[in-house]
Amino acid sequence: MGKESALVVDPTRTPEPQDAEKGQPPVMEPMTDVEILRRSWSKRALIVAFVGLFATTFISSFIKYSTRTYDAYATSAFARHSALTTANVVYNITSLATYPIMAKLAIVFGRAQGFFYSISLIVLAMVLYAACQDIGTYIAGGIFESIGDTGFSIMQQIFIADTTSLLNRGIWSSLPESVASIPTLYLGTIVADEVLEHSTWRWGYGMWAIVLPVCAAPLIVTMYVLQRRATKNGYVRKSIWAEDVAADTPLYKRIVNLMWRDLDIVGAFLFVAGMALALIPLSLTGSKNSQRWSEPSTIVMLVIGVVIIGVFLLWDAKFAKTPFVPFRMIKERTVVAACLLSVLDFFHYSTFTLFFPSYLQVVGGYSPGHASRIDNALRVSFQIASVLVGILMKYSKRSQIFVLMGVPLVVLGQGLQIYFVNKDGAGPANEVSFITAKTLVGVGRAFYQTAAQVSIQAIVEKEDVPVVTAVYFAAMSFGGAIGTSVGGAIWNSLLPKKLESYLPENVKDKAAGIYKSIVVAQKFAAGTPARAAIDRSYRETQQVLAIAATAGLAPMLLIMFALKNVNLAKEEREEQSEVENRSVSESDAERKEGTREGQREE
Numbered sequence: 001m002g003k004e005s006a007l008v009v010d011p012t013r014t015p016e017p018q019d020a021e022k023g024q025p026p027v028m029e030p031m032t033d034v035e036i037l038r039r040s041w042s043k044r045a046l047i048v049a050f051v052g053l054f055a056t057t058f059i060s061s062f063i064k065y066s067t068r069t070y071d072a073y074a075t076s077a078f079a080r081h082s083a084l085t086t087a088n089v090v091y092n093i094t095s096l097a098t099y100p101i102m103a104k105l106a107i108v109f110g111r112a113q114g115f116f117y118s119i120s121l122i123v124l125a126m127v128l129y130a131a132c133q134d135i136g137t138y139i140a141g142g143i144f145e146s147i148g149d150t151g152f153s154i155m156q157q158i159f160i161a162d163t164t165s166l167l168n169r170g171i172w173s174s175l176p177e178s179v180a181s182i183p184t185l186y187l188g189t190i191v192a193d194e195v196l197e198h199s200t201w202r203w204g205y206g207m208w209a210i211v212l213p214v215c216a217a218p219l220i221v222t223m224y225v226l227q228r229r230a231t232k233n234g235y236v237r238k239s240i241w242a243e244d245v246a247a248d249t250p251l252y253k254r255i256v257n258l259m260w261r262d263l264d265i266v267g268a269f270l271f272v273a274g275m276a277l278a279l280i281p282l283s284l285t286g287s288k289n290s291q292r293w294s295e296p297s298t299i300v301m302l303v304i305g306v307v308i309i310g311v312f313l314l315w316d317a318k319f320a321k322t323p324f325v326p327f328r329m330i331k332e333r334t335v336v337a338a339c340l341l342s343v344l345d346f347f348h349y350s351t352f353t354l355f356f357p358s359y360l361q362v363v364g365g366y367s368p369g370h371a372s373r374i375d376n377a378l379r380v381s382f383q384i385a386s387v388l389v390g391i392l393m394k395y396s397k398r399s400q401i402f403v404l405m406g407v408p409l410v411v412l413g414q415g416l417q418i419y420f421v422n423k424d425g426a427g428p429a430n431e432v433s434f435i436t437a438k439t440l441v442g443v444g445r446a447f448y449q450t451a452a453q454v455s456i457q458a459i460v461e462k463e464d465v466p467v468v469t470a471v472y473f474a475a476m477s478f479g480g481a482i483g484t485s486v487g488g489a490i491w492n493s494l495l496p497k498k499l500e501s502y503l504p505e506n507v508k509d510k511a512a513g514i515y516k517s518i519v520v521a522q523k524f525a526a527g528t529p530a531r532a533a534i535d536r537s538y539r540e541t542q543q544v545l546a547i548a549a550t551a552g553l554a555p556m557l558l559i560m561f562a563l564k565n566v567n568l569a570k571e572e573r574e575e576q577s578e579v580e581n582r583s584v585s586e587s588d589a590e591r592k593e594g595t596r597e598g599q600r601e602e
Contacts, residue, residue, distance in 0.1 A: 036230050037111070037162050045226055046163060052219025053156065054176050056119070059215045060152055061180040063122070063208050065188025067129075070201040074129065074138055090139065091146040093279050096477040097272045098150040100325060103470035106158055107463065108262045112223035114155045119216045121148030123209045130206030154473060157453075158466045166458050166568040167397060170390030170450050178383035185376060260321065267324030270312035277305030279481050329468050334459055337562035338452040339472055341407070343479035344556050345445060348414060350483025352549035355491050358518045359421065359542045363428050363535045365526070377435045381442030389450045393568065399458070400565035402451035407560045409444025411553045413437045418546040422539040448560070455566045483552070487545055494541045502533035 106114035121144045128141030157173060164172045195204040259265040281302045313330075316323040329335050353375065360371035389402050416437045420429035428434075453472060460468045499511040507530045513520045514534060521538075524531040 036227075041163075041226055045222055049159075049163075049219055049222045052216065052222065053159065054179060055215040056152070056212070056219055057156065057176040058180040058184065059208070059212050060122070060149065061177070061184040062188055062191070063126070063212065064149065065184050066192040066195075067205060067208070068188075068192075070129075070192065070196075070204050074132070074201055074205075091142055092477065092481055093276050094143055094146040095150045096279065096474050096481070097275055098147050099154050099470035099474040099477070100271065100467060101268060102147075102151040102154050103158065103466035104263060104268070104324060106155060106466055108258070110227055111155065111159055111162065112220055112227050114151065114158070115216070115220050115223065118148045118151030118155055119212060119220065121145070121151065123212055124148075126205050126209040126212070130202045130209065154466075154470050157469050157473075161457050161465050161469065166454065167394050168390075169454050169457065170393040171387060172390070173453060174383070174386035174390050174446075174450055178387050181383050182380055185379060262322055264316070264320045264322055264324040267312060267316050267320050270308055270315060271324055274305050274308035274312055275478075277301050277308060279305070279478075281305075281485075325467060325471060326464055329460055329464055329471070332456075332459060333562050334564045334566075335456050335468060335471075337559050338456050339475040340559050341403075341448060341452060341556055342472060342475040343482075344552055344559075345410060345449075346476045346479035347483040347486070348410075348549040348552045349441075350480040351487040351490075351552060352414065352417065352545050354484060354487040355542065355545065359538050360428075360434075362518050362521050363538045363542075364431075366431075374431060374434050375438065377438040378442040378445075381439040382446045385443040385446035386450045389447045393451060393454065397567060397569040398565060399451040399455045399568060400563050403448045403455075403560050403563050406444040406447025406449070406451070407556045409440050409447065411444075411550065411557060413440030413442075413444060414546070414550050414553055416440070418543060418550060421546055422543040425539075427535070428539065452563060454568070455563055458566045458568060459564065483549075486548065490545055490548060491541060494544055495537055498537035498540055499534070502536055504529045504533065507533075 102114060102118070105117065125141045125143075125145035125148060128137055128144065132138045132141060156176060160172045160176075161169065192204060195201070195207075278301075281298045312324075316325055317330075357368070357371040357375060360366045360374060361368060364371070366374065389406075393399060393402065414437070417434070420433050420437060423429045453469065456468050456472060457465050496511065496515045499515055500508060503511055503514075507524075510520070514524075521534050524534060
């Protein structure tokens with residue numbers, strides 16, 4: 001494989017199709033999925049799979065950004081619009097737990113199966129949305145969508161890690177999402193508006209149940225066919241299940257081994273239970289219920305959740321046959337540092353951004369769409385810069401330098417917003433200032449996040465890449481959940497007090513209504529004492545959120561030095577050397593097998 005190849009193609013040896021006259025090809029030593037893929041896939045097959053991956057990512061992104069518009073209409077149809085809050089709690093927990101679980105399933109059953117499960121769950125969710133007649137069915141659809149969407153995201157990254165070299169991985173891990181997200185971020189809402197104008201929200205969900213499978217078929221079919229072909233050519237997957245099948249083990253024993261050893265069902269249960277109990281209090285307190293921290297049940301759930309997570313870590317470290325999260329990864333300082341960076345970054349983002357659009361509409365006078373576009377400057381800059389840093393990593397062959405560049409940019413961009421949200425204590429900064437700050441955060445996040453992801457994939461064993469990638473993504477969700485709770489607690493504590501303090505005497509009785517609704521807040525005319533008091537309350541409260549978010553980022557300036565400065569070219573050479581050495585060993589084994597066959601024939 002040439003160093004400049006974008007994909008891991010031109011395998012060292014591709015086995016010939018089975019020849020009936022020569023008999024069955026020799027069974028090789030069991031290998032991981034990535035080893036089989038790199039040796040048996042052709043360049044044409046990879047191109048077909050990547051075209052399918054890009055198409056599926058584009059449609060998945062379209063679904064994400066268009067169907068959000070239908071949420072309010074669907075829940076309002078059942079007179080349960082408020083149920084969205086409860087549903088989001090379930091979705092957040094489900095999404096976080098899905099990352100490592102899906103990675104484990106992909107290792108045990110295969111990459112094609114992982115994509116198939118994910119796409120099938122998204123399609124099922126769209127069908128449930130379209131056909132739902134009550135709020136329970138709607139929430140069930142949301143759970144399936146959360147699992148499917150999260151599963152597809154992690155499978156996308158696993159497949160890219162399987163098929164790309166370390167030098168090119170930064171580019172390819174970012175490119176599908178960047179190509180898909182930038183246009184659909186805006187086109188999705190346009191399509192949703194057109195659907196609502198000319199049809200119904202049910203068709204807005206249901207049409208994707210038809211479109212998505214068609215677009216995903218090239219990816220899934222190609223992967224499945226080539227997995228089957230590799231098996232026929234003598235490649236054996238490294239799996240307890242595969243070994244049991246080959247040994248003709250009874251079905252019930254296969255299932256026990258699968259659950260106990262391959263899937264580590266005990267570890268999975270402890271992980272999900274611990275995360276659920278830890279996150280439920282954070283999610284329920286969230287943005288509007290910070291008073292729930294005074295309830296004993298909230299504290300008890302949080303404490304029990306933390307204890308169970310501790311038990312999970314002990315189980316995986318000491319007792320699990322095939323750990324759900326291998327302890328050897330946790331001992332790697334680069335893995336721990338990368339996850340901490342993600343937790344702190346997404347904590348900061350959720351803390352500050354939770355009420356930022358409301359702030360822009362009330363204090364800045366922007367429309368809801370305009371406020372969203374200002375906030376989306378972060379997402380757009382992230383998608384563009386992530387591809388750029390991938391290209392830079394390819395030619396610099398290093399990763400840490402981009403972490404050291406990215407983290408300070410994130411801190412700078414967020415720090416500027418402390419001043420911008422309450423400029424000189426008199427008003428907000430202009431739109432260009434906010435877009436500049438958001439762009440700095442987006443570019444900085446792209447630099448450190450892309451480099452950190454490639455770094456952790458480079459230093460762990462090949463079989464650990466799916467799980468370490470999943471844990472890295474799960475850390476983002478965990479930080480976001482904490483940030484939402486902290487941001488909500490600050491807002492709900494400060495804004496009512498400031499309104500009570502600043503509002504004129506004749507308007508103080510309306511403070512509660514102003515606090516609960518930005519629509520009420522915007523009804524007061526600009527230039528009046530009441531509106532000036534409202535704007536000041538919003539500015540000062542959002543400024544405290546900006547300070548808290550920046551304080552959360554500060555430890556990143558130290559943690560970033562804990563990541564190893566990975567030499568991507570060296571790691572790639574060592575990886576390729578392993579592949580070549582193993583191929584030579586297998587070729588020798590095949591020649592010996594052929595010699596023995598010839599001797600028997602003579």
